[in-house]
Amino acid sequence: MGLAMVNQKLAILGEFLVKWGGTMLVSFVLMSTYYSCVHIIAENMYDNPTQIYWLTLIARVIILEIIVNLACFVYYARYNSVTYWHRKSCVADLRVYAEDNEAQPEVEYASAQPRVDRHLSWEPANEAGSKFCFTCNKEAPQRSHHCPLCKMCVLRKDHHCFITGACVGLGNQRYFMVFLFWCAIGLVIAMPHLFFYMNTEIAYWYPFGWCYYIGPVAVLRWILGYTPFSQACFSTLFSFAGASLITACGFFGMQVYYTTQGYTMYEYNNLTVRATFQGDGENMGERLRLVFGKNWALNFLVPLPWNLPVLTPAISDSLFRVRSKVL
Numbered sequence: 647m648g649l650a651m652v653n654q655k656l657a658i659l660g661e662f663l664v665k666w667g668g669t670m671l672v673s674f675v676l677m678s679t680y681y682s683c684v685h686i687i688a689e690n691m692y693d694n695p696t697q698i699y700w701l702t703l704i705a706r707v708i709i710l711e712i713i714v715n716l717a718c719f720v721y722y723a724r725y726n727s728v729t730y731w732h733r734k735s736c737v738a739d740l741r742v743y744a745e746d747n748e749a750q751p752e753v754e755y756a757s758a759q760p761r762v763d764r765h766l767s768w769e770p771a772n773e774a775g776s777k778f779c780f781t782c783n784k785e786a787p788q789r790s791h792h793c794p795l796c797k798m799c800v801l802r803k804d805h806h807c808f809i810t811g812a813c814v815g816l817g818n819q820r821y822f823m824v825f826l827f828w829c830a831i832g833l834v835i836a837m838p839h840l841f842f843y844m845n846t847e848i849a850y851w852y853p854f855g856w857c858y859y860i861g862p863v864a865v866l867r868w869i870l871g872y873t874p875f876s877q878a879c880f881s882t883l884f885s886f887a888g889a890s891l892i893t894a895c896g897f898f899g900m901q902v903y904y905t906t907q908g909y910t911m912y913e914y915n916n917l918t919v920r921a922t923f924q925g926d927g928e929n930m931g932e933r934l935r936l937v938f939g940k941n942w943a944l945n946f947l948v949p950l951p952w953n954l955p956v957l958t959p960a961i962s963d964s965l966f967r968v969r970s971k972v973l
């Protein structure tokens with residue numbers, strides 16, 4: 647096998663890990679947290695069947711919410727594509743026309759892949775405020791950014807999330823937020839059980855017990871032969887769950903804040919952008935309906951992909967503007 651071949655294989659592996667590595671890690675942490683709380687801690691340490699029943703039921707509902715929203719997030723990432731929105735707006739009239747004539751045109755909604763594969767994506771804005779993406783070979787709205795990992799210009803791009811392996815944009819931001827919401831709820835419920843187990847089963851054996859809550863310390867002790875494997879696993883899980891809790895709460899809070907302010911994370915932290923336009927919508931209701939569609943709060947219970955983002959004329963103007971009005 648030549649070096650070029652090895653290189654190619656490594657590149658494929660790298661691409662796979664960037665896309666799916668984070669998702670696999672999240673799934674592993676969630677599943678082991680669920681398994682530990684429901685099957686190890688509850689079954690061995692609690693003796694009230696009602697408590698075990700409710701803990702199991704709540705844990706299952708939360709895991710289901712997380713999986714469904716993560717799947718929706720990854721699937722609907724294709725609807726972040728600027729091309730999708732352009733095509734949708736072009737095709738909308740055709741569809742109405744066709745419905746009037748009782749014939750449905752075949753419409754492909756698949757996101758466009760760039761034809762030219764270039765490693766650099768450069769998006770200069772000229773003096774008139776328009777922006778050209780050299781990777782997609784087309785003019786793009788000012789509020790879009792090319793993502794070399796998703797291989798498309800993402801409309802209203804928030805950021806590329808490495809944990810879930812896709813961009814957060816107009817098409818899938820709602821699933822990202824609901825996913826974070828349920829991760830945070832699940833971990834808030836799980837952490838006391840993990841803590842109780844660590845306190846009674848593991849850390850109390852040792853002086854300075856707190857340092858056995860830290861994964862790397864326990865793993866090192868296991869390698870040196872001081873600690874059984876199960877304890878190293880539990881400490882590692884406890885550390886991962888704690889870090890995930892902080893991350894989920896922090897990101898959820900930030901997403902809610904930026905959304906209610908009418909900006910993406912990128913835009914809010916870019917003072918030039920913030921000075922250029924006022925933010926989406928007139929009020930909080932319009933901003934939430936832009937991300938979640940109508941009946942926005944219901945998305946936190948069941949995903950409602952058919953409730954499309956509600957774009958007011960002012961929001962569309964800001965979203966799809968390719969040229970500044972000030973010429």
Ligand SMILES: [Zn+2]
Nearest residue numbers: 779782792799
């Ligand atoms: Zn592009």
Ligand SMILES: [Zn+2]
Nearest residue numbers: 793796806813
């Ligand atoms: Zn991306």
